[in-house]
Amino acid sequence: MSSTDLAAKEAKIARFFRDYPRVVGAGRGHPALRGCQEVRWSEFPECPAAIPVLLHGLLDQAAAAEAKRVLTDSILNSVREMNAAMQAVLPFLFRLGTVRRISVRTLSTRQASYPRVMNSHAFELIWGGVALVGGGLLAANVRGVADRFQAMSYAYRSWPGSVTTCRVIGGVFAFVGAGILIAAGV
Numbered sequence: 001m002s003s004t005d006l007a008a009k010e011a012k013i014a015r016f017f018r019d020y021p022r023v024v025g026a027g028r029g030h031p032a033l034r035g036c037q038e039v040r041w042s043e044f045p046e047c048p049a050a051i052p053v054l055l056h057g058l059l060d061q062a063a064a065a066e067a068k069r070v071l072t073d074s075i076l077n078s079v080r081e082m083n084a085a086m087q088a089v090l091p092f093l094f095r096l097g098t099v100r101r102i103s104v105r106t107l108s109t110r111q112a113s114y115p116r117v118m119n120s121h122a123f124e125l126i127w128g129g130v131a132l133v134g135g136g137l138l139a140a141n142v143r144g145v146a147d148r149f150q151a152m153s154y155a156y157r158s159w160p161g162s163v164t165t166c167r168v169i170g171g172v173f174a175f176v177g178a179g180i181l182i183a184a185g186v
Helices: 003-019 021-025 051-057 064-075 086-097 120-140 142-155 163-183
Strands: none
Touching: 003 021, 003 051, 003 064, 021 051, 051 064, 051 086, 064 086, 120 142, 120 163, 142 163
């Protein structure tokens, strides 16, 4: 990435502000975006400082689709490379995904396969189910999945270092998933 890429991102954001001037004040104080103003976005390489305004733009019905497009362009450096700011953006996107007013279509790229709106209960059910089933499969080492996962991580010289560690991690995920499902009332 070069400074011209950052300039191109900032030019897209400036066009977005020109087309949707009221978005600058949209969503201020929304609980899903609590803390996004405190993140030092410009300290991430090739990241524009206006990320919070784009996140707030997802709350504006008229600007949401364009805010999604500009935000995506701002946090992806290329088709294969995410910006370092992605780790800071994801928690806010997850929280926005649980807001009733926000269409999941706004936040996703595969529009035809998702329901129109996802609430926090549905999010908890999905997350709990995935954690319970995925963690259970890993913990039980069904069809050698923990062996394969550990072998794959070993090939890339990353953690975890043993099959037992993989299975323990799977067990933790299964317990967390079960807890989420119990808390959700299932």
